[in-house]
Amino acid sequence: MLQQDIIDLLNEKADFYNNTSFIENDPIQIPHRFDNKQDIEIAGFLSASIAWGNRKAIIKNADLMMELTENSPYDFVLNFKNSDLEKFPDKAAHRTFHMEDFKYFLKQFQRIYREHESLEDLFLLKNDETNFYHSIERFRKEFLKEEHRAHKHVSSPYKNSASKRIMMFLRWMVREDNRGVDFGIWKNIDQAYLSIPLDVHTANISRKLNLVTRKQNDWKTLEELDLVLRQLNAKDPAIYDYALFGLGISKEFE
Template structure:
């Protein structure tokens, strides 16, 4: 397939899959239950952080997280007591457990109280990509006392990780809301600088289409994929996440 034909093909698939029906089987449905900016951010962040494995299980466990926070995530983060956190006992999603969840709530409180919130701490102030922004976010996130084991739940692209879950969260917050999927509530961020959330599905499809040669799903693969997707659409390259994901998950391409 020639490059212009491939762009046309992916444009069609992106348009096909980016619609409100997409949310019915995707963890992004969790933050869509809220309207307050901070509630949306926190619900989205926690849902994205546990977004690996079976999608139905992700949605069920993210729903449970919201239930445990009284379905008022921002109010819970800012006003929780140790007794409130004790209710998390028994929560587990794969390797993310109750102790991790407790720390995430405490760290989010620190971020909103002392760092002007998630939108501010994830800004990429001097770059056309989020590598350093995510790296610095991780440092701030773990600046308060924590268990070493919890650090594995925030990836670091400076160490080579594709940081799929944080990149997915960024897509949700930054991309335009007009199609009814992403939120577009972070006006201080530029969608042109977003990265495709690279996972097994999107990576495999990108390789089949010839727009990704690198075999590992790491930050170097992200950079390689970025180059082509930004050529296809320099203002909104991550719309192609819908095309790659849809081809992989829904069409078994």
């Protein structure tokens, strides 16, 4: 078991960073512009999908995608024609996420929302599942119907990816604690099964705190971390994303 001072530190930092001031400099500010559930889902998925690199650039480029969907992403998705997409600028949407990838995502959203009320339907867990290992793959199978270069932007746990960006999106949609950051609009998925979005920074802090021993930042490491965080808070393990993220940006362990 972890030393009590480490547990206290994690709880302190989780409480400190889990408040609305977090939104200002985080990509979650993009879906927070909307009230409609489907707008939040689309804006959230697109923003999470480009969440790597400089945070200011992520927010700027996510904002561009909202502008291109006329700041009404759900209505745009339901009603756009291919000729509307042809008007998009010939530039990268965000680094290696090209405008063609963005268009592909929009086409998949259109197909899916004509068949489903919510993206939640594609992520539902089955009775014996306690994480999103199979759920993400079921989503990928449905979302990535046609072959396209955009497939690389939806990572696969079956290939041992920690699926950081999808985990971020899932935290936003599922987690609910009335602190004003995460939305908690998906009511059919238990937040007890969430994992944190594992990236270089949260993984390094996890190792420095002896939360994990594996050296790779992959799905197996995420499962190792799950075992620890679910002991600390079985009902809401993903709350420690705030603690690990906060410790990373504060550079307390450098």
